[in-house]
Amino acid sequence: MSTLSQYGAEQGSGVPPRQTRWQVQQRRDLLCGLMPALAVLAVVTLAPAVYLVVTSFTPLNLTLPATAWNFSDPVGNYLSLLRDRRFGNSVWVQFKLSFFTVVLQLLIGLAVAMLLNARTRFVEAVRTTFLIPMVLPPIVVAIIWKVLYTPDISPVHWFLKAIGHPMGAMITSPDYALWSIIIADVWEWFPFTMLMLLAALQMLPDEPLEAARIDGATYWQVFWFVILPLLRPAILVAGLFRLIDSIKAFPLIYILTDGGPGTVTEVTNYYAFVQAFNFSYLGFSSAITVVMVGATFFLSWLVVRMVGTEVEVE
Amino acid sequence: MRKRNLTKSADDRSVSRRKFLGLTAAAGVGAVAAGVEAAGPVGKGSALFAQAPARAGAARQFAGITINGAMFQHSFSAILKEYVPEFEQKTGMKVNLELQAFPVYNQRADLELSTKGSGYDFLNVTFIYSGRWIGAGWFANLEEFIKDPKLTPPEWDAADFAGGPMVPFKDAKGDRHGFPWLGEVQAMTVAQPDLIEKAGMKLPETYDELMKVLAATNDKEGVKAYVTHKTHHWMWVHFLHGFGGNVFKDPPGNLTPTLDSPAAIQAAEFYANILRNYCPEGVLSYTDDQMVAAQAQGRANISMHTLSWTMPVADPKKSKVADKVAYVMPPAGPKGLFPGVGSHGLGIPIGSRKKEAAWEFIRWALSKETIWRMVKERDYTSPCRPSVLNHPDFKKGMTFNGRDLAVLSLKIFEMAEKGGYMKYRTVPVFPQVGDKINKAIEVVATKQMPAEAAMKQAQAEAIADLKKAGIKIDA
Numbered sequence: 001m002s003t004l005s006q007y008g009a010e011q012g013s014g015v016p017p018r019q020t021r022w023q024v025q026q027r028r029d030l031l032c033g034l035m036p037a038l039a040v041l042a043v044v045t046l047a048p049a050v051y052l053v054v055t056s057f058t059p060l061n062l063t064l065p066a067t068a069w070n071f072s073d074p075v076g077n078y079l080s081l082l083r084d085r086r087f088g089n090s091v092w093v094q095f096k097l098s099f100f101t102v103v104l105q106l107l108i109g110l111a112v113a114m115l116l117n118a119r120t121r122f123v124e125a126v127r128t129t130f131l132i133p134m135v136l137p138p139i140v141v142a143i144i145w146k147v148l149y150t151p152d153i154s155p156v157h158w159f160l161k162a163i164g165h166p167m168g169a170m171i172t173s174p175d176y177a178l179w180s181i182i183i184a185d186v187w188e189w190f191p192f193t194m195l196m197l198l199a200a201l202q203m204l205p206d207e208p209l210e211a212a213r214i215d216g217a218t219y220w221q222v223f224w225f226v227i228l229p230l231l232r233p234a235i236l237v238a239g240l241f242r243l244i245d246s247i248k249a250f251p252l253i254y255i256l257t258d259g260g261p262g263t264v265t266e267v268t269n270y271y272a273f274v275q276a277f278n279f280s281y282l283g284f285s286s287a288i289t290v291v292m293v294g295a296t297f298f299l300s301w302l303v304v305r306m307v308g309t310e311v312e313v314e
Numbered sequence: 315m316r317k318r319n320l321t322k323s324a325d326d327r328s329v330s331r332r333k334f335l336g337l338t339a340a341a342g343v344g345a346v347a348a349g350v351e352a353a354g355p356v357g358k359g360s361a362l363f364a365q366a367p368a369r370a371g372a373a374r375q376f377a378g379i380t381i382n383g384a385m386f387q388h389s390f391s392a393i394l395k396e397y398v399p400e401f402e403q404k405t406g407m408k409v410n411l412e413l414q415a416f417p418v419y420n421q422r423a424d425l426e427l428s429t430k431g432s433g434y435d436f437l438n439v440t441f442i443y444s445g446r447w448i449g450a451g452w453f454a455n456l457e458e459f460i461k462d463p464k465l466t467p468p469e470w471d472a473a474d475f476a477g478g479p480m481v482p483f484k485d486a487k488g489d490r491h492g493f494p495w496l497g498e499v500q501a502m503t504v505a506q507p508d509l510i511e512k513a514g515m516k517l518p519e520t521y522d523e524l525m526k527v528l529a530a531t532n533d534k535e536g537v538k539a540y541v542t543h544k545t546h547h548w549m550w551v552h553f554l555h556g557f558g559g560n561v562f563k564d565p566p567g568n569l570t571p572t573l574d575s576p577a578a579i580q581a582a583e584f585y586a587n588i589l590r591n592y593c594p595e596g597v598l599s600y601t602d603d604q605m606v607a608a609q610a611q612g613r614a615n616i617s618m619h620t621l622s623w624t625m626p627v628a629d630p631k632k633s634k635v636a637d638k639v640a641y642v643m644p645p646a647g648p649k650g651l652f653p654g655v656g657s658h659g660l661g662i663p664i665g666s667r668k669k670e671a672a673w674e675f676i677r678w679a680l681s682k683e684t685i686w687r688m689v690k691e692r693d694y695t696s697p698c699r700p701s702v703l704n705h706p707d708f709k710k711g712m713t714f715n716g717r718d719l720a721v722l723s724l725k726i727f728e729m730a731e732k733g734g735y736m737k738y739r740t741v742p743v744f745p746q747v748g749d750k751i752n753k754a755i756e757v758v759a760t761k762q763m764p765a766e767a768a769m770k771q772a773q774a775e776a777i778a779d780l781k782k783a784g785i786k787i788d789a
Contacts, residue, residue, distance in 0.1 A: 061783060062428040063450040063742055080782070086775065151595040152604065152613070169596030174760045258544070261598055262757035277421050279746045280428070280446070281782055 049293075056290045060283035067283065077287035087288065089263050090271040096178060097185075097267055098246040104186045105242050106235060109193025114223075116194070117201045127198070134191040142255035145184040146171075149256065171257050177264045184252050189245070193238045200234035201227070240303040247296055268292055376671040377406025383436035383675070384412040385660075386419035390495050391438070393692050394679055401678050409675060427452040430665040435672035439492040439661040444482035445566070446742035453491040453661040459673045460490065470677055471701070476724070477731030479657030479698040482740040486566065492661030493680050497698035498620035499726035500552060500654035501719075502644040505609040505616070505627055505635045509534055518645045521556060521584070524616075528592040531615060539592040541614035543605040546585070546755040547748035549618065551738070552654050554581040556647020561738040561747060563788065569780060570788040571747055573754065574766075574773035577649075583765040586758040598756055610634065618644050620656055621719060622696045628714045641719055643726075655730035656739075657698060700724065746779040 019027075057074040059067045081087050116127050133141065149171045151157040160167045170180040204227065212222045249267055253259060259266030259274070266274075269292060276285035385391040391413050398409050414422065420440050426433055427447055439453060447453055459465045460472045472493075479497035483490055504510065504517055509531045518524035532539035542549045551561060559577030563570040572578065589597060594614055602623050608614040610626055610633035617624060621641060630636040644653045660679060662672045678684060685702055688694035695712065702708055703720050712719040730736045738744065754772035758765045777787055 059782065062424065063446050064784065065428075080778075084778070085771075149596075150599070150604075152608070169599065172596050172598035172760070174762050257599070260544075260753065260756045261760045262753050262762050264762075274749065277424075278749060279779065279783075280424065281779075284782060 052286050052293075053290055055283055056286035058283045060281075060286070062280035062282060077284045078291075080284065081287055081291065086263055086266070087268070087271060090266050090268040093178065093263070093265060094247065094267040094269075097182060097249060097265075098243055100182045101185045101189070101246050101249075102239055102242045104182065105190045105193045106239055108186065108190040109195075109238065110197050110231075110235070112190070112194045113198040113201055116198060130194060131191045133188045134195075136188070138188070138251040139255065141184065141188045142251045145180070145187075145252065146255055149180055172261055174261055174264045177257050177261060181249070181252050181256060181265055184256070185246070185249060188252075189242060193242060196238040196241075197231060197234055200231050204230050236303060236306060240300065243299060243303070244296055247292065374406055376674055379668055379671045380408040380410065381435035381668050381671050381675060382410045382412075383434055383660075383672070384414060384419060384423065385438040386416040386440070386658075387413050388496070388658075389692070390688070390694060390696075393688050393694065394495075394684075397684065397687075401675065404678075405674065407671060407675070423447075427663055430663075432663075432665045432667045434663050435666040435668045436660055436676055437663055439483060439659045441482055441656045441658050442739060442744055442748070444492070444659075445740040445744060448483065448485055448491045448661075449742040452664055454664050454666070454669055455485070456490045456492070456662070456673070459670070465670060465673060466677060470681060474682070474699045474701050476698050476700055476703070476727040478655040478727035478729075478736070479659075481655075481731065481736060482657055483659050483661070492659035493676065494657040494659040494698040495680055495685075496622065496656075496658045496696045497723070497727060498622040498656045498696050499723045499730075500548075500618055500644060500656075501621050501624070501641050501722060501726070503609065503617045503619065503621075503624040503627055504640045504642065505614065505633075506537060506612065506638060507640045508638055509537060509615060517640065517642055519643075520645050521553075521647050524645045528588065528616070532592045537612065538594045538608070538614040540588050540616050541593055541600070541605050541608045542589070542597060542617060543600040543602050543619070544598060545602075545752070547744075547751040548654065548656075550581065550585045550751065550755055552618065552644060552652050553585050553647065554578055555652035555735055556645075556649060557581040557584070558647075558649035560735075561744075561751070562741065565737040566741045568788065569741055569743060569785050571750075571773055571776040571780065573747070573750065573776055574770045579765045579769050582755060582758050582769055586755060586765065589755075589759040590761075598759060609639075618653075620654070621723065625695055638715060641714055641717055641722065643722065651729070652733065652735050653726045653729065654739075655727060655736050695719075743780055743783050743785055746783070747776045750776045750779070 056077055058070050059073070059076060060070075061067045112130060116123050116130070136144075148154050148156055149169065151167075151169050157167060168176075170176040208226050208230070209222060212226045217225070248269060250269060250273070253265055253267060253270050257265040259270050268288060272285045272288040272292070275281045275288065385394075391411075395411050395413060398411055401407070402409055419438065420443060423434075423437055423440070424443065424447075427437070428450075430452065437453075439447060466472065472490075475493055476497055478499075479494040480490070483492035483494065485491060502517075507517060510517060510527055513527070513530040513534070515523075515527050515530060518527045528539040531537070554560065554577065557577040557580045559575045559581055560572055562568065563572050594600075594608055600608075602619065605614075605617055605619065606624055606626055609617055609624065610629075612634045624641070626632045627639045628636050628641075633639070644651065660676045662669050662676070666672055682699060682701060685694070685697045685699055689697060689702060689708060689711070693711070697703060697708075703724055709718055709720040712723075750772040754768045757763045757768045757771075762768075763771070780787060
């Protein structure tokens with residue numbers, strides 16, 4: 001009774017209720033239960049991330065052990081990045097790759113989703129086949145495209161040659177090498193955007209569509225003024241996922257072009273890989289990676305904000 | 315025509331397979347009587363085999379010990395792995411030998427060595443990493459093992475390794491940190507010399523002649539005149555040397571890059587011209603295998619890669635041009651002839667806790683007997699021991715369409731040793747500079763930049779990278 005009266009008095013006075021001993025105990029037990037999981041999480045994810053940031057402040061070079069904990073020039077790697085032409089180029093290549101792959105995957109994914117938005121057995125079977133590129137291991141995808149892009153063994157090149165229109169090797173052309181990566185990446189990942197948008201399409205309410213049709217809207221008007229606005233949150237989420245994933249592009253570039261010809265297809269994470277594993281400059285590579293992590297967080301935050309706004313508007 | 319089976323080509327005086335195996339087995343159990351004659355590259359045998367029982371006894375001192383090692387996938391390492399059980403039986407040791415793909419091996423070994431851990435007791439010393447690994451002190455100095463007669467009997471003959479292939483395994487003082495199992499030389503492989511003859515020309519001996527031959531024979535009978543692969547820092551540097559340039563100012567002492575020298579610019583333009591005009595479509599993405607396949611399938615004629623890579627062009631099972639392929643000395647540039655030499659070896663990581671046992675294994679793996687056995691039984695074509703290279707049986711087996719490749723190899727090994735021009739390749743920072751060369755050549759070949767601008771950019775980037783590694787650069 002005394003506790004209840006105390007609770008009532010505190011409620012009345014606007015003072016937060018004091019926790020009972022049972023509640024304190026419950027909270028403590030919960031914390032104890034969570035601690036092992038939190039400790040594992042810290043060791044597995046946070047510790048390497050912290051080590052990455054710490055390493056980025058050193059000139060760590062695997063061949064020079066003394067560089068491991070040398071903090072004499074903590075911003076040296078970051079200043080080098082600002083002066084590094086190849087890093088700047090890699091960011092620009094990354095921007096182009098991300099922009100074109102995300103836009104094309106959204107466009108193609110949306111178009112295919114519209115076509116497959118029907119509930120028939122045939123369409124469902126076709127829908128499944130469209131998912132194949134997405135579930136293949138990335139290295140397999142890269143090898144498939146390596147074959148297609150290599151004139152000596154490519155059926156595409158053989159066919160074009162047979163009909164009198166021989167084509168040069170795309171992956172060694174400075175004009176087309178990046179496009180060869182974009183095409184392969186779009187092929188691999190448009191099923192993902194298709195899947196998300198198809199799910200969103202099937203969740204759309206019928207009323208606005210029927211109302212628009214009754215009002216005499218054409219197919220394109222229905223699509224443009226009704227379907228597309230309703231799909232915007234799903235498009236933004238799909239775009240965000242693909243944008244973040246595009247920054248991790250690696251196997252296609254490693255197998256198809258090695259970042260070349262020259263540095264035409266050298267994206268930022270590939271450049272970080274070269275610095276770390278070909279040259280042993282782990283400190284410099286860590287600085288590149290920290291910048292990439294920061295950029296990815298910023299992009300994610302930006303898009304989540306946009307999506308959040310959209311959802312609120314909706 | 316090549317004699318495919320070295321064993322069959324041996325004359326009566328040489329070591330037959332059965333006799334050789336018998337001797338090896340006998341040495342293992344200590345049952346060989348002193349005075350057994352063993353002709354062939356192992357020498358007159360008496361000294362070696364007279365001591366065999368004692369050595370076999372000494373080898374048993376490591377019985378029960380397990381050693382771990384790793385190499386990259388290669389015909390040598392595959393054969394070695396097959397032979398390992400015999401070594402285990404002989405010594406009572408257990409040997410875990412891991413084989414990995416070349417790039418995977420190098421990256422793993424690089425990380426493992428950098429920790430100075432004891433995970434591996436012997437490792438492959440990869441050619442282009444040798445400077446970095448040995449320079450950083452990651453491989454044990456083998457001199458103390460070599461000089462100790464208890465660990466290394468004189469008949470093992472540490473001097474019987476060709477000088478050129480030994481270079482990457484020596485430190486600045488000349489101490490040895492590894493011994494080569496592969497010695498490869500860069501030769502000119504002409505898959506279809508008849509096309510050149512039909513054009514009324516001879517095999518090119520100078521750069522001028524090479525360009526004339528390429529211009530005259532390109533696309534004749536659907537064959538591209540030249541083929542190469544994407545590792546330009548290997549395929550281009552002999553041209554750089556030929557024009558009088560170098561990768562560094564004076565390696566290994568002065569590692570100031572010299573990629574923007576007039577000779578380097580000239581060599582880049584020269585090589586890019588070949589890539590643009592005389593090679594198959596897409597050559598910039600070619601791997602070694604694609605290059606060799608283009609020659610073996612009759613789609614491309616001339617290449618300048620190592621013999622160990624281009625040998626399949628002479629294999630009737632794999633090649634349409636096996637009956638006519640010619641392996642010859644590469645052409646000389648205005649400043650001379652500088653064919654490349656490469657080698658891979660075995661060494662002991664500094665962190666190993668079983669160094670003596672590891673040395674016992676390396677000694678066995680690279681002994682005259684094991685190498686000669688690989689040559690006889692498995693057609694191994696790239697040994698580094700002159701006693702094998704000079705042996706008549708080996709020379710017979712290495713004669714292709716009338717050309718003796720053993721002689722060619724020895725000559726190039728000698729040129730590289732005397733000329734010292736391969737020192738650029740085994741310095742610790744070569745991977746960084748090699749990357750700049752690859753990029754620059756691609757940029758010039760695809761006309762993204764003229765040669766001068768591309769090489770100046772490569773030079774600037776190389777300097778920036780080397781400064782990161784603490785290398786002193788000349789002003």
